[in-house]
Each structure stands twice: as structure tokens, then as C-alpha cells.
Amino acid sequence: MLSKKTKYGLKALTFLASQEGRVPVQISEIAKHENISQKFLESILLTLRKTGLLGSKKGKGGGYYLIKDPKDIPMTTVMRVLEGPIAMVPCVSLNFYEKCEDCPDEASCSVHKLMLQVRDSTLDVFRNNTLADLVP
Amino acid sequence: MLSKKTKYGLKALTFLASQEGRVPVQISEIAKHENISQKFLESILLTLRKTGLLGSKKGKGGGYYLIKDPKDIPMTTVMRVLEGPIAMVPCVSLNFYEKCEDCPDEASCSVHKLMLQVRDSTLDVFRNNTLADLVP
DNA sequence: TATTATCCTATCGATTTAATAGAGTAAGCA
DNA sequence: TGCTTACTCTATTAAATCGATAGGATAATA
Known part of the structure; x- marks a missing residue:
């Protein structure tokens, strides 16, 4: 949320x-x-x-x-500053990576596999939008 | 998270x-x-x-x-049961829609516009994965 | 009837969230 | 200089959520 x-x-x-x-x-x-x-x-x-x-x-x-032109402010930046990690799980985060305490092996983790896909698709959206795109 | x-x-x-x-x-x-x-x-x-x-x-x-075959269990179902709404904001949720108290007009809301895209891309991932796909 | 394992409710501490209060600081202007 | 304006910063709060735990009730098997 x-x-x-x-x-x-x-x-x-x-x-x-x-x-x-x-x-x-x-x-x-x-x-x-x-x-x-x-x-x-x-x-x-x-x-x-x-x-x-x-x-x-x-x-x-x-x-x-x-400070900058809205079209030069990608939403990835804004979201990371305001909301923190874009990934839903630290172990798939690019900027806030953390290993899970449980989970002995990331490669075979079902959660990891799924959340990696979610991260990538969400990242796509934020990368394709700048602040300028949000202005009505 | x-x-x-x-x-x-x-x-x-x-x-x-x-x-x-x-x-x-x-x-x-x-x-x-x-x-x-x-x-x-x-x-x-x-x-x-x-x-x-x-x-x-x-x-x-x-x-x-x-109860069912893993390949007949879409991740949309699983995620909604466990995590709740897939959307990050109630006003773009398909199954848990709620109007924002602030925000007089959804159509011209920048948050709405952006989160709609995020929801759609996340939904794509969950729709394209069944429980069977998570098994290593 | 004894054992096994799920069922269910209640509670708890810790953390986070959203909001508020209030005093401090710097910039502009007369 | 002194007054006003508006951002700066710290501290506190109430409420909600989260993750975890406790303990007894219930049902199925042997």
C-alpha cells in the first residue's frame, strides 16, 4: 500500500x-x-x-x-526517496538489497522468483514516467 | 513491502x-x-x-x-487472499475499490494515473504465473 | 479411550504511520 | 534595526498494523 x-x-x-x-x-x-x-x-x-x-x-x-525540469526527474528517483525500495522484498531490491534470514538459497526461492518479475515490471513503469508525465 | x-x-x-x-x-x-x-x-x-x-x-x-492443481491456481488469487489488494492505492483497485477522501477528481489525479500503470503491470505478472510456475 | 494434529480466540510487544505542537532560524522590507 | 513572513527542526502522540505466542477446543485415527 x-x-x-x-x-x-x-x-x-x-x-x-x-x-x-x-x-x-x-x-x-x-x-x-x-x-x-x-x-x-x-x-x-x-x-x-x-x-x-x-x-x-x-x-x-x-x-x-x-530544482530540475520535471521531464528530467524520473519517477524511480521520486519513488525511492518517498516510498523507499521499489521491490516488495529486500532480496530482490537493486538499491536496498538485503539477504533473507530464512531462505537458504535465493535461486530456488519461489518468492524471490515471483517478486523479481514484479520488481522489473514496476521498474519499467517508473522508468518510463517522469514528473512531467504526471501533470494533467 | x-x-x-x-x-x-x-x-x-x-x-x-x-x-x-x-x-x-x-x-x-x-x-x-x-x-x-x-x-x-x-x-x-x-x-x-x-x-x-x-x-x-x-x-x-x-x-x-x-485442493486444486497448482497450474490452475493463478497468483492473482493467491496474492489477493494473502496480501489483499494488488493495487497500491484503493482508488485504482479492481477488487477493493475505494474513493479517496481528498482528491476531488480521479481523472486528473497524478497519483491515480501513475498507480494505474503500476497496477496493470503487476497484474500482468500475477496473471501470467500460476502456483505451478513457482515450484523450482 | 488415548493420541495426534488441526481449529480458534485472545493477547502481546514492537514497529510504523499520520498527525500535531512549538520553538528556532533566515530572508525580506520598512 | 526591528518586524513580519515562512521555512527548519525536534519531540511527542494516538492509532493501526505486524509478527508472534499461548492455550484450550475439536475432530479423526488407532
Whole structure:
């Protein structure tokens, strides 16, 4: 299940991508437009900034803005930052690999085999979509 | 992230599918073979039986067994029973549809658009795999 | 009737999630 | 300089979920 954090983050990013130019947009405006808890959104935007996806400006006329062109932001990046691993199981994760404690042999593991396929097909979707593609 | 319930359930089902004939297999044997907490597995097998995927037999020589041929059990069924909705968001779920409280219009929702693609590609994988395909 | 093994409910601790509170900091402007 | 604005950061919370465990009830076999 997609977390609200990711859901809100995606909506906020899409909203920023739909803006003309790179004018900073206030948290309150985004929260209002997307029906999101402002305080919660605050923390989400903070992590997006720390990851380098967003820039921010304090004080009057301040807010958040996209640093790169939406079409140069693949959804793989966004999803990994917001939701974490794309794979449903750590043992098939490209960026967050971990061995299973149970499971003596990955190669003969039925779960591994199936989840590898799921990861690949999901990855395809995220690789074929940039933030620009999400803007209506 | 795939829950342990689903992971264990998949392993147990695969193990049963790999058995010769339809001989009942004891919980303890499955748990031991797959390195799974026996008590936890107990509750998982119980739900699998209630859903009609497994049959059971009590007393000596008892245990669990597959009711249908592994190649007639699509992974869509298994995953929905164990993990629940395949979609990452209720508003794109075929079997567990729910409207989002926020989000005034699905058609113009960026999250909806993206998650629809993910659902379809994941569904493809599960539709193209039966339990028989998981057996090594 | 004794043994075996599933059935069922209840509970528990740990973790995660979503949200909130509140004080701190930097930028703009008069 | 001092005021206002708006992001920054830490801490806390309530609720939900997860994984696991305990223990007795029930049914089938020998």
C-alpha cells in the first residue's frame, strides 16, 4: 500500500511541476490546493529538499520550487526517496538489497522468483514516467 | 513491502505444490522445511483453507493439502487472499475499490494515473504465473 | 479411550504511520 | 534595526498494523 507520505509528496511535486516558471510556492498554498495536512506536508517537503529534488526560500515570497525540469526527474528517483525500495522484498531490491534470514538459497526461492518479475515490471513503469508525465 | 504472512504463505503453498500426490502435510513439517514460526504459519494456513485454496485433515496422518492443481491456481488469487489488494492505492483497485477522501477528481489525479500503470503491470505478472510456475 | 494434529480466540510487544505542537532560524522590507 | 513572513527542526502522540505466542477446543485415527 502506498503511504500517505508518498501520495502527498507526489501530489505536491506534480503541483509544483504545473507552475509557470520557478516561482517559490508556499507550503500553505500547496496544502490547501491538495487537501493535505499542512504540518505533515511540511515534513515531506523537507525531505524532498534534503534529497535535492526541491529548493526552498525563506521569508516573504518564499516557498518551495523544483530544482530540475520535471521531464528530467524520473519517477524511480521520486519513488525511492518517498516510498523507499521499489521491490516488495529486500532480496530482490537493486538499491536496498538485503539477504533473507530464512531462505537458504535465493535461486530456488519461489518468492524471490515471483517478486523479481514484479520488481522489473514496476521498474519499467517508473522508468518510463517522469514528473512531467504526471501533470494533467 | 510484502508482509511475512504473504511470504510464508507463498512458501507453504509452493512446498505443498511440490509434493507428490495429494498427501496431507503437517504444519510442523512445512514450518521446519521453510524456517517459519509454526504458530504463525498455523494461522496463515487456516485462512488459506477458509478461502478454499487448501483442504485439511485432522488427527493422525492429517495436515494440509492443495485442493486444486497448482497450474490452475493463478497468483492473482493467491496474492489477493494473502496480501489483499494488488493495487497500491484503493482508488485504482479492481477488487477493493475505494474513493479517496481528498482528491476531488480521479481523472486528473497524478497519483491515480501513475498507480494505474503500476497496477496493470503487476497484474500482468500475477496473471501470467500460476502456483505451478513457482515450484523450482 | 488415548493420541495426534488441526481449529480458534485472545493477547502481546514492537514497529510504523499520520498527525500535531512549538520553538528556532533566515530572508525580506520598512 | 526591528518586524513580519515562512521555512527548519525536534519531540511527542494516538492509532493501526505486524509478527508472534499461548492455550484450550475439536475432530479423526488407532
